[in-house]
Amino acid sequence: xxxxxxxxxxxxxxxxxxxxxxxxxxxxxxxxxxxxxxxxxxxxxxxxxxxxxxxxxxxxxxxxxxxxxxxxxxxxxxxxxxxxxxxxxxxxxxxxxxxxxxxxxxxxxxxxxxxxxxxxxxxxxxxxxxxxxxxxxxxxxxxxxxxxxxxxxxxxxxxxxxxxxxxxxxxxxxxxxxxxxxxxxxxxxxxxxxxxxxxxxxxxxxxxxxxxxxxxxxxxxxxxxxxxxxxxxxxxxxxxxxxxxxxxxxxxxxxxxxxxxxxxxxxxxxxxxxxxxxxxxxxxxxxxxxxxxxxxxxxxxxxxxxxxxxxxxxxxxxxxxxxxxxxxxxxxxxxxxxxxxxxxxxxxxxxxxxxxxxxxxxxxxxxxxxxxxxxxxxxxxxxxxxxxxxxxxxxxxxxxxxxxxxxxxxxxxxxxxxxxxxxxxxxxxxxxxxxxxxxxxxxxxxxxxxxxxxxxxxxxxxxxxxxxxxxxxxxxxxxxxxxxxxxxxxxxxxxxxxxxxxxxxxxxxxxxxxxxxxxxxxxxxxxxxxxxxxxxxxxxxxxxxxxxxxxxxxxxxxxxxxxxxxxxxxxxxxxxxxxxxxxxxxxxxxxxxxxxxxxxxxxxxxxxxxxxxxxxxxxxxxxxxxxxxxxxxxxxxxxxxxxxxxxxxxxxxxxxxxxxxxxxxxxxxxxxxxxxxxxxxxxxxxxxxxxxxxxxxxxxxxxxxxxxxxxxxxxxxxxxxxxxxxxxxxxxxxxxx
Amino acid sequence: xxxxxxxxxxxxxxxxxxxxxxxxxxxxxxxxxxxxxxxxxxxxxxxxxxxxxxxxxxxxxxxxxxxxxxxxxxxxxxxxxxxxxxxxxxxxxxxxxxxxxxxxxxxxxxxxxxxxxxxxxxxxxxxxxxxxxxxxxxxxxxxxxxxxxx
Numbered sequence: 001x002x003x004x005x006x007x008x009x010x011x012x013x014x015x016x017x018x019x020x021x022x023x024x025x026x027x028x029x030x031x032x033x034x035x036x037x038x039x040x041x042x043x044x045x046x047x048x049x050x051x052x053x054x055x056x057x058x059x060x061x062x063x064x065x066x067x068x069x070x071x072x073x074x075x076x077x078x079x080x081x082x083x084x085x086x087x088x089x090x091x092x093x094x095x096x097x098x099x100x101x102x103x104x105x106x107x108x109x110x111x112x113x114x115x116x117x118x119x120x121x122x123x124x125x126x127x128x129x130x131x132x133x134x135x136x137x138x139x140x141x142x143x144x145x146x147x148x149x150x151x152x153x154x155x156x157x158x159x160x161x162x163x164x165x166x167x168x169x170x171x172x173x174x175x176x177x178x179x180x181x182x183x184x185x186x187x188x189x190x191x192x193x194x195x196x197x198x199x200x201x202x203x204x205x206x207x208x209x210x211x212x213x214x215x216x217x218x219x220x221x222x223x224x225x226x227x228x229x230x231x232x233x234x235x236x237x238x239x240x241x242x243x244x245x246x247x248x249x250x251x252x253x254x255x256x257x258x259x260x261x262x263x264x265x266x267x268x269x270x271x272x273x274x275x276x277x278x279x280x281x282x283x284x285x286x287x288x289x290x291x292x293x294x295x296x297x298x299x300x301x302x303x304x305x306x307x308x309x310x311x312x313x314x315x316x317x318x319x320x321x322x323x324x325x326x327x328x329x330x331x332x333x334x335x336x337x338x339x340x341x342x343x344x345x346x347x348x349x350x351x352x353x354x355x356x357x358x359x360x361x362x363x364x365x366x367x368x369x370x371x372x373x374x375x376x377x378x379x380x381x382x383x384x385x386x387x388x389x390x391x392x393x394x395x396x397x398x399x400x401x402x403x404x405x406x407x408x409x410x411x412x413x414x415x416x417x418x419x420x421x422x423x424x425x426x427x428x429x430x431x432x433x434x435x436x437x438x439x440x441x442x443x444x445x446x447x448x449x450x451x452x453x454x455x456x457x458x459x460x461x462x463x464x465x466x467x468x469x470x471x472x473x474x475x476x477x478x479x480x481x482x483x484x485x486x487x488x489x490x491x492x493x494x495x496x497x498x499x500x501x502x503x504x505x506x507x508x509x510x511x512x513x514x515x516x517x518x519x520x521x522x523x524x525x526x527x528x529x530x531x532x533x534x535x536x537x538x539x540x541x542x543x544x545x546x547x548x549x550x551x552x553x554x555x556x557x558x559x560x561x562x563x564x565x566x567x568x569x570x571x572x573x574x575x576x577x578x579x580x581x582x583x584x585x586x587x588x589x590x591x592x593x594x595x596x597x598x599x600x601x602x603x604x605x606x607x608x609x610x611x612x613x614x615x616x617x618x619x620x621x622x623x624x625x626x627x628x629x630x631x632x633x634x635x636x637x638x639x640x641x642x643x644x645x646x647x648x649x650x651x652x653x654x655x656x657x658x659x660x661x662x663x664x665x666x667x668x669x670x671x672x673x674x675x676x677x678x679x680x681x682x683x684x685x686x687x688x689x690x691x692x693x694x695x696x697x698x699x700x701x702x703x704x705x706x707x708x709x710x711x712x713x714x715x716x717x718x719x720x721x722x723x724x725x726x727x728x729x730x731x732x733x734x735x736x737x
Numbered sequence: 738x739x740x741x742x743x744x745x746x747x748x749x750x751x752x753x754x755x756x757x758x759x760x761x762x763x764x765x766x767x768x769x770x771x772x773x774x775x776x777x778x779x780x781x782x783x784x785x786x787x788x789x790x791x792x793x794x795x796x797x798x799x800x801x802x803x804x805x806x807x808x809x810x811x812x813x814x815x816x817x818x819x820x821x822x823x824x825x826x827x828x829x830x831x832x833x834x835x836x837x838x839x840x841x842x843x844x845x846x847x848x849x850x851x852x853x854x855x856x857x858x859x860x861x862x863x864x865x866x867x868x869x870x871x872x873x874x875x876x877x878x879x880x881x882x883x884x885x886x887x
Contacts, residue, residue: 072834072870205830212835213823215770215811219836222769230764255753282760353774353782353836353869402772402836403869435775638830646833646871653869672779672867681861683873 047174048181050139052099052110053083053132056177060160062089064096067104067111068121069374070208071404072646073701074639075121077206081635082126085199086133086191089173090160096207101376102395114376114398117409117531119602119699122635126697127191134189136180143179144171194633194694201692203638208400220372220399223359225428229258230281231420232288233431235265235273235441238665239526241298242270251276251291256283260291263419265441266386267412267528275420281432299526303347303447303661306525313470313521314342314451320522322492326515331464335455339554341547343452343725345471345539347660348445348532349675354402355438358417359430362387367394367418372401374409382411386418405650406531410443439675440667443530444660446472448491450543460555462566464515467495467543473522474529474536491520493536494601494706495544506603506698507537510570511544511563527662533650534705537601541706542713542727545597549714550723559596559714560586572693573598576607576628579689584609584626595714597707604698605630608648610684610711614719618735622652622682622712627704628689632696641688643700648686651708653678659728676730740804741766744813754800758792759783761799762810770811770839774867781866784840784847785810791847811839814846822846825882833870841866845880853887855880 041058049055055063064083070076076096084094104111112128113120137157144162145152148169155164160173194200211217236242248260256279262271274293278284313319332338358371360383367387373379376398384391401408417431433441448471455464473488482488489496489504495518498508509518532538552562560581567574577598581587586594586609593614598607611624627644634640657676661668669675709727716734717723724732740749743766750765762771762785771794774782778793785794786809787802802808814820818827822845825831832838841864848855848863855863860880868876 072832074833206832208835209827209830209832210818212832212838213818213826213842214814215768215839217835218769219772221773222763224767224769280760280764282756282764351869353772353780353834353867355773401834403834405869432773435777642830642833642872642875645874649871649873650869671777672775673777677780677867677869678873679861679867680864680873680877683877686874 047177050136050177050180051132051185052107053129054087054136056173058174060090060093060172060174062087062094062160062173064094065099065111066096067099067114068125069114069116069376069398069401069404071116071374071401071408073121073643074206074636075116076208077204077639078122078635079125079129080207081199081202081204082122082130083133085197086130087137088157088159091199091204093160094207098398100395100397101380104377105380105391115378115409116374116404117406119702121701123603123697123699130191131189134191135185138186138189139180139183140173140176142183143176147171147176147179200633200635202636204636206639217400219354219402220357220359220370221354221402221432223370223399223430225359225361228359228428228430229277229279229424230284231275231277231429231431232281232285233273233275233416233420233433233437234288234293235437236268236295236298237440238295238298239301239662240269240665241295242272243274244294244296246274246294247292251287254283254287254290256280257287259423261420261423263416265412266415273416275431277420277424277429281430285434299665301526301662301665303525309523310447310449310470313523314449314468316470316521318521319468319519320487322489322518322520323495323497323509324517328464328466328515328517331455331515332453335463336458337456337554338453339456339551340451340453341550341723341725342449343543343546344449344727345445345447345542346658346727347447347527348654348658349439349442349660349669350403350405350407350530350532351439351675351677352401352403352405352407355435356413356433357431358414359428360417360421361428362418362421363426365389365393368397369414369417370397370399371414371417372399372408373411373414374401374404374406375411378409378411379414382415383418386415387422405533406535407443409531435672436670439670442660443528445532445538446474446529446536447525448472448539450539452543452547454547454551456551456555460557462513462551462555465513466516467518467547469520469543471523472529473524474531476522476524477529488520488522491536492518492540494540494599507601510573510600511566512569513566534702537599537703537706538651538654538709541597541599542710545599545710546713546725549595549717558587563596563598570600572605572630573600575693576605576630576691579628579691580607580609580626583687583689584611584624593715593719595711595716595718597710597714599703599706601703601706602699603696604632604700604703606703606707608704608707608711610715612712612715612719614716614734616735618733620716620729620734622684625684625686625711626689627686627707628691629700629704630691630693631698631700632692633694634690634692637690640690640700644688644704645686647704648708649678649683651705652682652712655709655712655727656682656729739799739802741802741808742804742806743808744810752799754798756799757795758785758797758799758802759794762794768810768812772836772839774837774840779867780837781844782837782840784843784866786843786847789847789850791844811843814843820846821886822849822879822883824886825879828882829875829879831872831875831879833872837866837868841868841876845876845883849883849887854884
């Protein structure tokens with residue numbers, strides 16, 4: 001095992017005896033508030049941790065242990081704020097570190113879940129993280145009180161200083177941290193009431209910005225170990241294909257080449273990948289490109305042909321029911337007007353800026369990896385599985401991610417790196433995928449279509465709604481044991497009933513409909529799906545909220561008023577919708593084309609109003625976005641704002657450009673020239689309204705993605721009178737119907 | 738063998754002529770602030786300066802250098818992150834994951850070398866780097882703040 005004594009002091013030391021490597025998640029060991037004139041503590045033994053969550057050095061540096069991964073979403077800073085606030089720490093002396101998954105395992109999972117997804121980073125751990133900090137604070141105060149021989153109840157804490165009220169004596173956390181560590185943790189701790197928060201809720205700067213401005217932030221792709229070799233990999237380009245042959249002798253004499261190997265992707269059949277190991281990655285990749293390789297077998301899958309299956313599902317007799325109630329047939333039978341529309345969501349690649357990579361060091365009794373992962377524990381399991389070593393003989397050192405978005409929750413790239421490194425025992429090998437490999441071998445946002453029908457009465461009231469989803473299930477492919485009687489309830493994200501499954505309560509439908517049905521005809525292509533930032537909320541928001549707009553217009557009603565009429569039981573949803581409407585100037589007769597969207601997902605209420613113009617030749621300009629979010633408690637408003645702004649880049653990139661297609665079983669879009677992403681010229685101004693209503697913890701990183709596309713699509717209708725129902729937009733002419 | 742002047746120092750590396758400058762900088766010079774994103778000059782994460790102008794180093798073969806050019810990477814842009822672009826980026830807390838930001842900062846700094854007062858249209862035309870986290874709204878604000886600080 002890694003030396004936990006090292007790990008628990010000073011932070012940043014995530015290295016091993018084997019290599020002596022140290023890597024910080026933050027480049028500087030000295031937080032900004034540490035002054036060079038501090039006394040020299042180097043003759044003192046290092047302080048032990050106060051508890052699993054908190055280490056405090058002699059100089060009062062507080063190091064917060066963060067189990068979740070930082071991939072840009074700001075969780076590292078937000079969780080540190082939770083701990084620092086509950087601890088009454090001096091924020092200027094707070095820094096953070098990752099414990100390792102191996103250490104978590106050895107300590108009976110003291111840090112619990114390392115998984116970083118589902119916008120859970122803060123909301124999913126805020127309770128035990130704050131309790132851990134509150135316990136540490138109680139221990140520090142007790143240690144000071146013991147030293148002074150006074151009751152702890154007479155002592156107070158603020159800014160890392162403990163004060164004994166009656167005598168006026170003071171000490172600092174760093175001075176009593178060692179004594180505190182010897183104490184038994186309190187049996188009960190009480191966390192602060194939100195009214196007592198001083199650091200939570202503040203727009204603190206991120207803890208990890210400085211190193212990102214000078215190129216000092218170390219990502220997985222940047223890992224450099226003594227004696228390390230580099231590898232590039234080519235996996236079977238066609239789904240299900242296997243390796244027929246390769247001619248290593250053709251490239252073995254190329255500069256730097258050490259070895260040509262074949263390995264098996266754990267998620268495929270047979271030997272289905274080749275890799276070249278060389279001194280540098282460029283040499284490895286050049287040789288790999290020159291390597292004669294033949295593949296055989298595989299599935300001739302085509303997304304164009306799969307359309308027919310999706311279309312069949314739209315009207316199929318059998319479908320899984322996700323939500324519904326009332327008498328839909330009756331409503332449709334007595335309709336004054338029926339409205340119908342069909343929408344789609346193509347496959348999407350996560351397209352993290354940092355291509356997939358892992359560095360692995362294998363010996364016959366130990367395997368260690370350095371990897372950017374959203375789930376350190378599943379990465380650890382993958383290391384054990386790939387190496388065949390007991391999990392106790394494996395370790396994962398988490399490195400900052402150059403984007404995750406759900407892709408790096410899957411451990412396939414870790415597994416492959418271990419298999420490649422096993423060909424070079426005792427030598428660390430960094431396996432870095434090309435952009436093309438990362439594009440072709442993704443876990444794609446699932447593809448679905450929806451047929452939505454609604455009935456209006458003579459007064460323009462919505463009397464019935466049927467939302468039929470046809471298409472791919474993530475759980476069926478990745479976590480089949482999570483299906484319930486065959487149903488993938490995650491497919492119905494944002495459309496689920498309340499009060500049925502507490503685990504899905506953060507994904508419920510907030511509209512009230514009298515007669516309605518939401519169902520899913522599962523149609524699975526042979527393409528591996530994945531959790532893609534926002535997951536199924538993304539397309540469900542398009543299906544529901546574009547259709548609500550269509551219904552409102554068909555009824556001759558204002559789309560805001562029409563929505564609010566069905567949000568009477570959801571005042572927080574109505575509030576975010578009203579907020580964006582008020583700020584954007586909705587309803588003003590100013591010639592602006594606006595579109596609305598409101599959604600509830602990942603436990604947060606979100607809404608957007610988009611303003612667009614479409615030129616006479618059909619060129620779209622997204623001029624302005626007003627977005628509102630109510631995540632209950634807002635830990636860091638400026639970081640929430642950053643996530644909301646960023647959500648429009650990710651969501652609108654998908655709407656404008658995002659589409660992965662297969663021909664002959666192979667992905668066609670292999671780089672950013674054919675899988676484009678929104679650039680600054682397309683980026684609208686985003687005005688963010690953060691309106692935390694308190695009393696709950698909602699997510700931030702994902703929910704707003706879902707409102708981006710529907711708000712813009714509805715605004716395009718307002719501008720042109722044309723409904724765009726087929727994505728991506730790049731293939732559509734916005735002027736000619 | 739190739740000789741480079743990089744961040745004010747002259748270094749000699751053993752690299753094939755067709756090796757992109759990006760990989761020479763990362764693997765042979767050992768400066769990993771410059772990132773690999775696409776390899777086809779699409780995303781801009783690999784942006785460096787050659788004689789003060791922004792260049793996408795992933796498609797710039799080292800053999801095309803004469804050895805006289807001044808190459809600047811993110812590590813050499815300033816002392817102590819003091820360049821106005823870095824200061825603006827710090828003030829607005831722009832990076833999210835940060836992987837694209839060395840290239841973004843170098844692209845912006847390079848643009849400002851040639852055009853100290855860019856219009857929005859200039860920014861749209863010059864700054865085409867991809868950021869998947871979505872810092873682009875703040876990047877535009879950051880450019881304007883950097884102009885003020887220059």
